[in-house]
Amino acid sequence: MSKVDINRRAFLGKTGVALGGLVIAPGLVLFDFAHAQQLPVRKPGEPASSAVRWGMLIDTTQCGSNCNECVSACSKENGWPEAKTPTDVQWIRKIEIKQVSTGRQVALPMMCQHCANPPCVDVCPTAASFKRADGIVLVDKHRCIGCRYCMMACPFKARSFVHEPVADHDSDMPRGQGTVESCTLCVHRLDRGVQPACVEACAKTGHRAMIFGDLNDPNSEIYLRIRSVTTTQLRADLGLNTGFSFVGL
Amino acid sequence: MQPAKTFAQIESRYFYLLVALGALAAGAGLFSAYYMEEHGHVVTGMNNQIVWGMPHVFAIFLIVAASGVLNVASVGSVFKKEVYKARAPLAGLLSIALLAGGLSVLMLDLGRPDRVIVAATKYNATSVFAWNVLLYSALFALVALYLWTLMEKRMNPWSKPVGLLVFAWRIILTTGTGLIFAFLVARQAYASAVLPPMFVVLSFAWGLAVFLIVQSVMFSWNELQLNPAIQKRMKNLLGLFVLSALYLVATYHLTNLYFAKQTAFEQFILFDGGVYPWLFWGGYVVAGGALPLLLIFTPGLGKSGHVLAASALTLLGAFALLYVFIVGGQAFPLSIFPGYEVLSSSFGDGQIASYAPSTPEILLGFGGLAIAFLITTIGVRALNFLPHDDPKTPHHD
Numbered sequence: 001m002s003k004v005d006i007n008r009r010a011f012l013g014k015t016g017v018a019l020g021g022l023v024i025a026p027g028l029v030l031f032d033f034a035h036a037q038q039l040p041v042r043k044p045g046e047p048a049s050s051a052v053r054w055g056m057l058i059d060t061t062q063c064g065s066n067c068n069e070c071v072s073a074c075s076k077e078n079g080w081p082e083a084k085t086p087t088d089v090q091w092i093r094k095i096e097i098k099q100v101s102t103g104r105q106v107a108l109p110m111m112c113q114h115c116a117n118p119p120c121v122d123v124c125p126t127a128a129s130f131k132r133a134d135g136i137v138l139v140d141k142h143r144c145i146g147c148r149y150c151m152m153a154c155p156f157k158a159r160s161f162v163h164e165p166v167a168d169h170d171s172d173m174p175r176g177q178g179t180v181e182s183c184t185l186c187v188h189r190l191d192r193g194v195q196p197a198c199v200e201a202c203a204k205t206g207h208r209a210m211i212f213g214d215l216n217d218p219n220s221e222i223y224l225r226i227r228s229v230t231t232t233q234l235r236a237d238l239g240l241n242t243g244f245s246f247v248g249l
Numbered sequence: 250m251q252p253a254k255t256f257a258q259i260e261s262r263y264f265y266l267l268v269a270l271g272a273l274a275a276g277a278g279l280f281s282a283y284y285m286e287e288h289g290h291v292v293t294g295m296n297n298q299i300v301w302g303m304p305h306v307f308a309i310f311l312i313v314a315a316s317g318v319l320n321v322a323s324v325g326s327v328f329k330k331e332v333y334k335a336r337a338p339l340a341g342l343l344s345i346a347l348l349a350g351g352l353s354v355l356m357l358d359l360g361r362p363d364r365v366i367v368a369a370t371k372y373n374a375t376s377v378f379a380w381n382v383l384l385y386s387a388l389f390a391l392v393a394l395y396l397w398t399l400m401e402k403r404m405n406p407w408s409k410p411v412g413l414l415v416f417a418w419r420i421i422l423t424t425g426t427g428l429i430f431a432f433l434v435a436r437q438a439y440a441s442a443v444l445p446p447m448f449v450v451l452s453f454a455w456g457l458a459v460f461l462i463v464q465s466v467m468f469s470w471n472e473l474q475l476n477p478a479i480q481k482r483m484k485n486l487l488g489l490f491v492l493s494a495l496y497l498v499a500t501y502h503l504t505n506l507y508f509a510k511q512t513a514f515e516q517f518i519l520f521d522g523g524v525y526p527w528l529f530w531g532g533y534v535v536a537g538g539a540l541p542l543l544l545i546f547t548p549g550l551g552k553s554g555h556v557l558a559a560s561a562l563t564l565l566g567a568f569a570l571l572y573v574f575i576v577g578g579q580a581f582p583l584s585i586f587p588g589y590e591v592l593s594s595s596f597g598d599g600q601i602a603s604y605a606p607s608t609p610e611i612l613l614g615f616g617g618l619a620i621a622f623l624i625t626t627i628g629v630r631a632l633n634f635l636p637h638d639d640p641k642t643p644h645h646d
Contacts, residue, residue, distance in 0.1 A: 083595055086296035086602070093596045097589040105592065110585075119434055125378035126371040145367055146360015148300040149378050155435030156585055157596060161300060161360060163291040177289050178360025234585060238434055249586070 039213075041193035053116075053135040053243065054185055055215040056199070057222050057231060058108055060248035062209035065107040068094055070210065073201030074111075077186060079170035089160035091183045092198060106248060109198065109210070111183035112137055112158040113234060114243035120150035120159065129180075135215075135243050136185050144179040151180060155235050158182045185212075215243065260470075264630055271623040278616010281609035282357035290360065293610040298602030299579045304358035306571045307614030310455065311351030311621060312385070313426055313448060314567075316419040317456020318343045322395070323419075324486075326412025331639060332479050337412070339467075339634045340460060341396040343625060344419075345389060347459065350621030352385060354613055377428045384422040391415050400632070423449045430574075437514040438578025443504065447497040451567070454490035458563035461487060463625060465557050467635055475553065476638055484556040488545040491563055495538045498570070514581050518573065522601070525577035528569040537566010576604055 042048065074092045075082050083090045092111040098104065118137045120129045128143035129150050139150075139159075151159045159182040166175045172188040175181060186196035194200075195212050202210040213222035225231075231245035285292055295302040318340050325334030356365050373379050395415050398408040427445030434440050461483060468475050502519065505511040518525050541559035544550055580602045582591075591599025628634060 086298055086597065087291050089297070090596050093594060093598075095594040095596075095598050096592040097586050097599075098592050099589055101588070106589070110594075110596075110598070122375045123378065123432065124373055125376045125382065126367045127373040127376075128367075128371075143364075143367055143371060144361065145364045147378060148360070149376070149429075151297070151300045152433055152436065152579075155583060157298075157583055157598070160297045161290065163296070164289040176361075178286070180360070235435065235587075249589075 039190065039193045039195065042191040048133040048136075050133040051216060052133075053215040054190065055114065055135065055213070055222060055243035055245070056185075056196075057211040057225055058244060058246045059209045059211065060106045060108045060246055062207045063107045063109065064205065064207050064209075065096055065105070067107075067205055067207060069201040069205050070094075070109045070198035073197040074183070074186075077189075077197035078173045078184070079168060079175065080181075087163035089162060089181060091160065091181065108246065108249075110156065110158070111198075112154075112185075113156055113240070114183075114185060116241035116243070117239065119153040119155065119240070123149045123153040125149065132187075136187055136190075137182075138184055138187065139180055139182065141174060141176050141179045141181065146178040146180065148180060155238055155240070264626070267626050268623065271619050271626060274619030275616050275623060277612045278354075278614075278619060279357070281612040281616065282362065284609050285358070285613070286362060292607060294604050294606045295610070296602070296604070298597050299576060299604040301575055301579065302604060303606040303610045304354050304613050304617075305575050306568060307617050308351045308354040308358070309426065309575065310567055310571055311347045311354065311617055313423060313452045314455040314459050315344045315347035315351060316388075316423040316426075317452030317454065318347060318460050319392070319415060319419045320453050320456055321460050322412060323416040326395075326409055327416045332482065335638055336460070336464070336636045337408075338396060338399050339464065339629070339636055341392050341399065342628045342632075342634050343456075343460060343463060343621075344392050346621040346624035346628065348385060348388060349624055350617040350619070353620050354617035357613060357616075358610075377425060377432055381422075381425045381429070384418070384425050388415075388418055388422055391418055419452075420449060423452045430578075435583060436578060437505075437511055437581060437584065438518070438574065441501060441504070443497065443501045447494075447501055450490065450493045450497050451570075454487065454494045454563055455567045457483070457487050457490055458560035458567075461556060461560040462564075463629075464636065465553060465560075467629060471635060473635075479638060480553060480556065481551070484545050484551055484559070487556070487559065487563070488542055491538060491541050491545075491559075495534070498533070510584070510587070517581050517601070518577050522577060522580070525573045525580070529573045529577075532569025533566045533573065536562050537564075537569055541566075580604065 040052075071090075071092050071094055072082070074080075078091060080089050080091060082088075083093075092109055094107065095110050096105060096107050099106070114135055114137045116131075116135065118129070118131055121127075121131050121137065123129075125147060126143050126145055128140045128145070129137070130140065131137050146161065148161055151157075151161060159180050161180050162175060162177050165177045169175060173184070186194075186198075189196060199210045199212040202208065211222050211225055213220040215222060215226070217223055225247075226245055229247055231247055232249040233240075233242045233245055234249075235242075293302060293304075321333055321340040322337035322344075324330050325332075325337045356362055359365065368379070368382055372382075391411070391414060395408070395411045398404040398411045424445040427448035430436075430439040431441060431444040464475070502515060506515045519529060520526055541562045544555040544559040544562070582597070582599050582601065585598065594600075
């Protein structure tokens with residue numbers, strides 16, 4: 001066989017692999033998204049199930065230090081303006097921290113940790129703060145009197161008080177001046193079987209630092225990941241059993 | 250030539266002037282609350298880091314003092330001291346007045362004061378705030394009942410058991426106030442079991458200081474002289490309470506200093522936290538603690554003017570301590586990531602939070618004081634709350 005033939009074969013082979021890759025890769029990505037979004041849909045009137053516990057795994061090793069996509073996505077999805085002053089609300093924020101002993105730097109998103117034993121729910125005088133059967137900690141904005149005791153009680157500063165009149169309401173996420181609010185895990189999307197906006201935005205950047213799912217489902221990605229790698233809950237010493245865990249802390 | 254005005258006419262004119270001033274201050278407070286509700290809490294100095302500010306300093310002072318002032322009544326009814334029994338009605342009136350002022354401030358500072366009825370109808374049994382709604386409402390009712398047993402002759406035999414109930418209730422109530430903070434598991438400044446007893450003892454000191462000021466004004470208004478023996482007993486009691494409060498505040502800080510995880514917070518609040526150490530040492534320890542003790546116990550001092558000054562300083566110290574405790578306690582960052590330091594955050598993580606109280610929230614606080622002042626002023630004029638000491642009480646020990 002001539003040298004030209006060998007080169008042609010190698011060329012065709014490589015081109016074939018490349019073309020095949022081009023054809024299959026988007027399919028794989030789509031499959032990945034479809035797989036990730038396979039969440040149960042809750043029918044109207046159907047109560048949330050206590051068999052499910054929604055949670056999130058934040059892989060800080062994958063979180064981009066200059067990336068703010070999760071914050072922007074949350075702000076857009078839930079209709080809160082991105083923060084400029086200390087009185088502005090922040091449902092989710094990016095934090096960069098440094099390990100004191102080693103100097104190792106870590107970036108991570110911070111929001112409500114959806115505790116199993118949430119101090120905000122314990123202290124709320126009117127039971128406006130409540131935990132849904134599937135583990136999501138929420139505020140009933142029609143019941144909140146704006147005392148801010150939950151904000152005093154939260155170990156993660158996850159909650160914000162609405163200091164000013166709210167002009168534009170999102171029909172999915174009503175907000176009101178004088179009440180307290182925080183991450184809802186995009187409960188309105190979740191009930192339609194769609195992942196939280198931040199998780200979707202993070203996946204789109206390719207970082208995949210946020211893995212969302214049912215902590216009670218032994219086949220879920222989050223369950224399998226938490227089983228296979230060392231994870232940390234924030235302020236585990238407080239015994240709150242947060243729905244969020246972190247890799248790389 | 251016009252006839253000279255009688256004492257009653259002059260006195261009446263001063264009374265209406267005082268009521269007008271009180272109403273003006275209360276009105277300014279109410280207008281501030283309206284302004285805050287109209288524009289949102291953005292017009293206050295409070296923010297998402299310092300969520301409780303000046304209104305809470307005033308409200309908690311008033312509520313704690315409302316409980317403590319009843320100590321005067323308890324010493325009379327429960328411990329059968331006649332001198333104090335004569336003062337029980339005034340103590341009861343002051344308690345209702347202070348509680349009404351404090352609760353007004355707390356309620357009007359809510360993000361949604363229009364929903365305050367929700368606090369009574371939707372009840373969360375695990376919330377110490379919700380417990381306090383019951384404790385405060387019941388204290389109003391119990392003190393009103395207590396006043397009835399004291400002021401209506403036929404009811405007099407009931408004053409002891411009702412007095413005992415009031416005594417127990419107010420200790421539980423102030424325990425509840427301390428628990429508001431003691432139950433905050435994640436805040437370095439608060440999660441401490443010493444807080445409820447500390448608040449109980451602080452209430453004794455602050456309540457008695459309020460009582461002594463009001464008593465002094467009432468006696469001079471009526472051109473009466475307080476029996477020096479009674480004066481001495483009451484000032485010694487104030488001294489004891491101020492000293493006990495200092496002891497518990499010291500215990501609270503010393504235990505914190507012993508825990509390695511709390512030392513950074515103590516360093517901040519006691520030494521390098523700017524306005525907070527100044528207010529703690531200068532405002533509470535020196536002006537609100539050491540000076541009153543000197544005025545009370547230094548040989549040659551301890552006269553009525555000194556006791557009045559000691560009482561006023563005790564109250565000044567109360568505001569300084571509460572400001573440090575409530576605002577300073579929140580200003581220190583939460584420890585969310587032990588072992589890490591925060592490099593950047595848009596939400597003030599790892600940073601000292603700043604707070605500058607605004608005019609509306611200060612006016613709201615003073616409005617609460619004004620409500621207490623109005624109830625007291627009108628109460629002592631309308632009904633007979635002036636302590637009537639038995640003339641046979643010896644003037645010396």
